[in-house]
Amino acid sequence: xxxxxxxxxxxxxxxxxTFTLDxxxxxxxxxAPIAASGFAIGLVFGVxxxxxxxxxxxxxxxxxxxxxxxxxxVVLGLWAAPAPVATVVLATxxxxxxxxxxxxxxxxxxxxxxxxxxxxxxxxxADENWALAMGEFGKGHRDAxxxxxxxxxxxxxxxxSTLIGGSLGNAVSDPARWGLDFAFTAMFLALLCGMWxxxxxxxxxxxxxxxxxxxxxxxxxxxxxxxxxxAGSLAGVARRAA
Amino acid sequence: xxxILLMALATYATRAVGLWLASRxxxxxxxxxxxxxxxxxxxxxxxxxxVVSGGPAEALAALAVVAVAxxxxxxxxxxxxxxxxxxxLRSLIG
Numbered sequence: 621x622x623x624x625x626x627x628x629x630x631x632x633x634x635x636x637x638t639f640t641l642d643x644x645x646x647x648x649x650x651x652a653p654i655a656a657s658g659f660a661i662g663l664v665f666g667v668x669x670x671x672x673x674x675x676x677x678x679x680x681x682x683x684x685x686x687x688x689x690x691x692x693x694v695v696l697g698l699w700a701a702p703a704p705v706a707t708v709v710l711a712t713x714x715x716x717x718x719x720x721x722x723x724x725x726x727x728x729x730x731x732x733x734x735x736x737x738x739x740x741x742x743x744x745x746a747d748e749n750w751a752l753a754m755g756e757f758g759k760g761h762r763d764a765x766x767x768x769x770x771x772x773x774x775x776x777x778x779x780x781s782t783l784i785g786g787s788l789g790n791a792v793s794d795p796a797r798w799g800l801d802f803a804f805t806a807m808f809l810a811l812l813c814g815m816w817x818x819x820x821x822x823x824x825x826x827x828x829x830x831x832x833x834x835x836x837x838x839x840x841x842x843x844x845x846x847x848x849x850x851a852g853s854l855a856g857v858a859r860r861a862a
Numbered sequence: 863x864x865x866i867l868l869m870a871l872a873t874y875a876t877r878a879v880g881l882w883l884a885s886r887x888x889x890x891x892x893x894x895x896x897x898x899x900x901x902x903x904x905x906x907x908x909x910x911x912x913v914v915s916g917g918p919a920e921a922l923a924a925l926a927v928v929a930v931a932x933x934x935x936x937x938x939x940x941x942x943x944x945x946x947x948x949x950x951l952r953s954l955i956g
Contacts, residue, residue, distance in 0.1 A: 685870035703865035712869045716876040723880025725900035742877045754901035799949035806944025810931035832907035848907025856899030
């Protein structure tokens, strides 16, 4: 393997943040299974986008540039012949507000990275590779390229499958029939088990779960993720201060 | 086309702004503690509604995932267990 142009020392034990090809490849490998499940969802998105009046190429471009599954599905429900631009953009913004909190959580682990590396990585931040990266950082790994490595694999899978789904039309079956919709929940649950840091997590986790369940029942759309995350994390700090 | 480009811009803004704001916060103990509580809280929020308002199949499959994850610590195995369990349970109990 050629020497990497990395000016930072690569010592996993200290706090120095690194950004190496190895880290990116680790991220890519870790995200491969979830990217495979995402492929099935992308096929469905392509089919539905076609039915909503988008061309296959347009849908694939949306997947590549927006790369945010939840927002894209929501927008399909709003799509019309001349696209209602303001409505679509507002919906996208609201569904993606949780990214604010996720990006904030990345900040300590991106400390010292160049702007290009940090904000280039941010483009590829999705729920799944972010969650895997936070698990990785929580175990003491300091290679920030993990996030973008996973993100590139997921984005490639998401875009390709959207294109295929959009071209195939209706010949795609529902991923729920194969249990694939549950792959995301299962991965998040398994990651949670590794994130448990002891009793101090009890209160914030209960608060987050309660707020998320209530918000999912009574509020439209995706507010529950942002509200649960905000309430839970603030509960953690409040408990600490009390 | 314009709609897609603006969607991309709006999404990237949400991805970049949180990182940008937080990297400008003074890293006091309290701020760092708050950032440290975010991942668990977000993940709980993602799964809790699926497990609570899903059917018994989802709840039981979730238990299986947690058991395998705690026992083995293997992410891939846990995920496959979840997908397999939900597939079987849904066909048995809907």
